[in-house]
Amino acid sequence: MQLKVKHEFHHPMDLVLQVTHFDIVKDLDSFKETVGMSEMEIIHYEEFEDGSHEVELLVSSPDRIPPLVRHVIKPHMLTWRQLGKWNPEKKIFYFKTIPAFFRNSVDIRGSKRYVENNGGADLRYSIDVHVGIPIVGPILENAIIREIAKEQKNMFAMMERNMAAHVS
Numbered sequence: 001m002q003l004k005v006k007h008e009f010h011h012p013m014d015l016v017l018q019v020t021h022f023d024i025v026k027d028l029d030s031f032k033e034t035v036g037m038s039e040m041e042i043i044h045y046e047e048f049e050d051g052s053h054e055v056e057l058l059v060s061s062p063d064r065i066p067p068l069v070r071h072v073i074k075p076h077m078l079t080w081r082q083l084g085k086w087n088p089e090k091k092i093f094y095f096k097t098i099p100a101f102f103r104n105s106v107d108i109r110g111s112k113r114y115v116e117n118n119g120g121a122d123l124r125y126s127i128d129v130h131v132g133i134p135i136v137g138p139i140l141e142n143a144i145i146r147e148i149a150k151e152q153k154n155m156f157a158m159m160e161r162n163m164a165a166h167v168s
Contacts, residue, residue, distance in 0.1 A: 011163050012119065038060055057084075077101040108130075
């Protein structure tokens, strides 16, 4: 299952990149609250000479298990590593989620791509979710996509507020 979201920012690309990408790493607590994660910490961050960087997060959110699947997925199972790589030339951040449980059955990966747009910038978010567990796989994919869609809505609202604060 796939989710694609496009958000138009009416601010210059430099500001959009700063607020929607680089500031998040510096203020992970604010980001964690916005997307509703109980635990989120950087376990690896490395910058390279070409302007790219890699980041690895450890994330936990046991309270976000949909009621429908709580008999299958227990709270301690909702922990994962988030790997990401920033490509400054293409203005794309690629990411992959590696769950602590069901590692061989769950594949979640995506990207955040930035595109100039009439003096502003579009953020194009895309994520693919595949859960290869018979019968419950499609149910879990749908539940995960719904949660991510809610996260994105909250994130874009936070990003707009943060940009407004930078401009004023």
